[in-house]
Amino acid sequence: MAKKAAKTxxxxxxxxxxxxxVLTIGFHLFYLTLRCLVFRxxxxxxxxxxxILLxxxxxxxxxxxxxxxxPTFGTAPGELLRSGDDLEAQGLTEYMWDVLYWTYGCVALAAVLGDVAWWxxxxxxxxSVYLAYTTFMGARGGMQSLAGGTDSAGTPQAGSKRQQKMEKRGGQKQLYR
Structure with missing residues (x-):
């Protein structure tokens, strides 16, 4: 069973x-059929x-x-040259699926309700703006904690548990700038 994961x-x-x-052809044919035959x-x-534009x-x-x-296959039967990228991956691929499915919904609603549904x-x-903002804020918060920033209460964070214990005992305190 060579390359079982790639074949899967x-x-x-x-x-x-x-x-x-099939879904894309079906939704667009549904739109054209309703708009041409029912709502002429x-x-x-x-x-x-x-x-067309949307x-x-x-x-x-x-x-x-x-x-x-x-996937691309070779000339020999069952010869897999390239399995292709994972279409269920997280991140940008997931966002692209969201755009695709949302457009399907808009096409179906525009077919039934008219051009108002395109809004x-x-x-x-x-x-997109919301995702970019939350990603930026998450990355910014992660970078602050790595650089020795403050926690949610605004108090400086110690670098390790050992440092926190030493500060509690009154020994070597770290100075934060």
Whole structure:
């Protein structure tokens, strides 16, 4: 069983990418079908332009997932050349899935409710700013504690438990600047 983990990852990535492709085609066909057949009067050039512009980021994300996650196989049967990156990874990949699924929801709501539902797509930049802020503040707090900053109560932190015990006994006190 050589490369079992790589083969498992390749099979999982293939299943995820195939499911994502079907979902994307399904949601966009749902939008076009409802807008062209059921709500014909609401289909204008502006609504098509909005649909295309706000769907481009999700289509770009899906293209990136295909590029980095799709496994490549050799000419021999079962020969795996590259399993692809893990599409269930934390961090940026997770955020890209959030954008993709949120866009699916916006496309479905815009198909049913009209162009007003596209305003929900504005949540994505707000969420991005929130994530960037919390990441920055977390990293900033981590750097302060490493540099001998203060704890949540505003008192200086000792470098180790040994130093804290020595300070309690009244022996060698550390001076903090």
């Amino acid at each position: 990852l390749a099979a999982r990535n293939t299943a995820i990418l195939n499911r994502t492709r 009067t609401s289909l204008t050039h502006n609504s098509l332009l909005i649909w 769907s481009l980021p999700s289509l770009f994300i899906q293209f990136q997932f295909e590029r980095i996650g799709r 929900l797509w504005g949540v994505i930049p707000i969420y």
